Amino acid sequence: MDLRRLRYFVAVAEARSVGKAAERLRMAQPPLSVQIRKLEAEVGAPLFRRGTRGMDLTEAGQALLVRAGEALALAADGIEAARAVAAGSRGRISVGYMFVLANAMLPRLIPELRRSIPGVDLDFAELSASTREARLLDRSVTVALCMPAIHHPEIQVARIGAQPFMLAMPNRSPLARLSAVPMARLQGRPLIALPPPEQDPASSAVAALLRRHQIVMPIASRVETVHSAMSLVLAGEGLAILPACAKLGAPQGIVFRPLREASDSIDIAVCWRRDSQSPLIRTFLKCAEKVVARL
Amino acid sequence: MDLRRLRYFVAVAEARSVGKAAERLRMAQPPLSVQIRKLEAEVGAPLFRRGTRGMDLTEAGQALLVRAGEALALAADGIEAARAVAAGSRGRISVGYMFVLANAMLPRLIPELRRSIPGVDLDFAELSASTREARLLDRSVTVALCMPAIHHPEIQVARIGAQPFMLAMPNRSPLARLSAVPMARLQGRPLIALPPPEQDPASSAVAALLRRHQIVMPIASRVETVHSAMSLVLAGEGLAILPACAKLGAPQGIVFRPLREASDSIDIAVCWRRDSQSPLIRTFLKCAEKVVARL
DNA sequence: CCAACCCATACGTTTTCGGTATGCCAATGG
DNA sequence: CCATTGGCATACCGAAAACGTATGGGTTGG
Structure with a gap:
């Protein structure tokens, strides 16, 4: 069962003539005639009635024509879809x-x-x-x-970019009155931390920042998400060191301030x-x- | 775009391996490998990721696989349907x-x-x-x-059979009291006739019957259908000479009687x-x- | 480091396909 | 009644495609 045969079959059925179909398919009439007969042999029944004025589908041929047309369309659509996916348009x-x-x-x-x-x-x-x-x-x-x-x-x-680390705190915190917070002011304050470095590499950047400035912040809580971190900050449980973009999802009552001596950022x-x-x-x-x- | 290629493609995609698919297709592995690469060349993009443990579909390959499977099924169903129609089972x-x-x-x-x-x-x-x-x-x-x-x-x-002609009349007709009506009793009585012989060959059989017995029945009405004829008979407009099977659709009040000397029937x-x-x-x-x- | 596995390439053989030439049949027209 | 035309089928040959065998190359696992 060859798709070429089916294509030829559809062409002949539509042209109602081997000769006309051959012309449209840009091929000679005899090989097309042969292919049609091979298809009929494969089916085991005549698909056309041969008249003196061309060919005409039998009932069996009509049954095949519908499916053959759909099969051809599906196959063509399949390679077209594959191309589109490969090209990125689908x-x-x-x-x-x-x-x-x-x-x-x-x-x-x-x-x-x-x-x-x-x-x-x-x-x-x-x-x-x-x-x-x-x-x-x-x-x-x-x-x-x-x-x-x-x-x-x-x-x-x-x-594709970087975000500076900022200090997140409740707006009632005394540090919030500074436009930038010196690193030294963090010493000893409780920290709301994200999961440890082996689970979240962001934490290791924060840890490195603190270590470099020889600041020790006791970990008040470890939370899974930045959202939870900000909630705890708002509740007064501690401070958080977060990428600046966290500000966009911050609830009312949280303020972000840059860290004065630290230009650390995260990619x-x-x-x-x-x-x-x-x-x-x-x-x-x-x-x-x-x-x-x-x- | 060849259906064989698509069949091979589906086999390889399902087996996730050229070798396994070749085995299932009862062919050697190298030609199958070649066909897959030709299909990829035709699409213009790789359809498989070649790993060290077999082949794996790319996104483009997945897009093709769905359609290719449907196209194969449709083509197979098409020739099956054609066979079924030819065999008379569909x-x-x-x-x-x-x-x-x-x-x-x-x-x-x-x-x-x-x-x-x-x-x-x-x-x-x-x-x-x-x-x-x-x-x-x-x-x-x-x-x-x-x-x-x-x-x-x-x-x-x-x-496939024959039906004797019978005389249809209202049950109040005096002829209805006879178990069989002699042809002579029809002489001169009005006839409810079907369309003339050139339109309906049944009429010519009736005409021949009457001619053979030298009966003349004036035509009271010509109607299109046996049903109309029986309505007019019931209304007393005349008699009708109809195939016996018309009795099955006859309204209440119509009786059928055989014609005594006539064994004429209609095929x-x-x-x-x-x-x-x-x-x-x-x-x-x-x-x-x-x-x-x-x- | 060698063996096993799997896919890719190369080459010769076979199958299949397409083109040209031609035959057959029916319908058409003088 | 015969010639012509139109259309499909058959025969044969050259070309293209596919298949099988042999082999290469890369990776995995012992």
């Missing part, structure tokens, strides 16, 4: 992002993506750092928005599998860079 | 019948057909004699139930195009014969 891109970046990036990123790649399904999932890495590796997400980047031999990283990066050959990743990267530039 | 049979036979045959014929050819669509249409012939010739009906048969070089006829026949090769016709014929035998 398909799906699944994005794993981290919680802090949701408020800062998604409201601008999603419309930007819809404009750039209108035929593509978007799929966003808020994932922890370790889950993002795992899902990138098993390909269940296409790209990850990370802060900081994932380091892994299979994973490619593009740095925002797009990460994907090295062997992902989807052209959508390039486009995604462009969009993400554009959004971060206006942060 | 398809459509369109039956043109004449009005008088409706009550006599259809209630038994339709269930009989449904039992014999369950996968076949039935399509019944009540048609005049000339329309039946025309629709047989242009193939818009497959078979016709006729009384009497259609005579035409393109049309094949099978006689019931199944007619179809000589070049209709549908095996359904044979089955239909069998069913119709069985029904007529029990009339």
Whole structure:
């Protein structure tokens, strides 16, 4: 059962003549005649009534014609769809992002993506750092928005921006009256910390910052998300050192202040599998860079 | 775009390995590998990720796989459907019948057909004699139930039975008291006739019957259908000479009596195009014969 | 470091396809 | 009644595609 045969069959059925169909198919009449007879042999029944003025479908031929036409269309659509997916004009891109970046990036990123790649399904999932890495590796997400980047031999990283660390505190805190907080003022104050470095690399950047300035902050609580951290800060449980963009999702009553002697920042990066050959990743990267530039 | 390629592609995608797929396809591995690469060249993008432990679909490959599977199924279903239609286990049979036979045959014929050819669509249409012939010739009906048969070089006829002519009259008619009516008693009485012989060959049989017995019956009315004829008979407009089976659709108040000296009858026949090769016709014929035998 | 596994390439053989020439049949027209 | 025309079928040949065998190369696992 060959698709070429079916194509020839459809052509002959539509032209109601072998000769006319051969002309339209840019081939000679005899080989076309042969192919039709081979198809009939394969089916085991005549598909055409041969008249003196051309060919006419039998009932069996009519039954075949419908399916053959659909099969041809499906096959053509299939390779077209594959091409479109390969070219990035169709398909799906699944994005794993981290919680802090949701408020800062998604409201601008999603419309930007819809404009750039209108035929593509978007799929966003808020994932922890370790889950993002795992899902990138098993390909269940296409790209990850990370802060900081994932380091892994299979994973490619593009740095698209950085966020300075800022101190988050309740607005009734005495430190809130300063326009920038000297590092020394943090000494001994309770810290609301994120998961330890082995689970969340962002924490190691904070730890490094404090270590460099020889500041010790007792850990009042460890929380999973920046959102929880800010809630505890608001409750007066302690201070948090967070990327500046966390401000965008902060509740009323939290203020952010820069740290005077520290110019430390944390990278925002797009990460994907090295062997992902989807052209959508390039486009995604462009969009993400554009959004971060206006942060 | 070849269906064989798509079949190979689906096999490799399902086996996730060229070697396994080749084994299942009963062929060697290298040619299969070549075909897959040719398909990829045709699409213009890789469809598989080659790993060290087999092959894995890319996104483009996944997009193709869905359509390719459907296309294969449709093509296979198409030739299967064509075979089924040719074998008579599927398809459509369109039956043109004449009005008088409706009550006599259809209630038994339709269930009989449904039992014999369950996968076949039935399509019944009540048609005049000339329309039946025309629709047989242009193939818009497959078979016709006729009384009497259609005579035409393109049309094949099978006689499946006969109906004696009977006299239809109101039950208050004096003739109704006889168990059989002598031909002579018809002389001069008004006749309710069907369309003239050139339109309906049944009329010529009636005319011949009367001529042979030298009876003259003035034509009170010409009507299109047996049903109308019986209405007029009931109204006392005249008598009608009808096939015995018309009794089955007769209204209350009409009686049928045999004609004593006349053993004339009219053939019931199944007619179809000589070049209709549908095996359904044979089955239909069998069913119709069985029904007529029990009339 | 060797063996096993799996895909890719190379080459010769076979099958299949397409083109040209031609035959057959029916309908048409003088 | 014969010639012509139009349309499909058959025969044969050259070309293209596919298949099988042999082999290479890369990675994994012992």
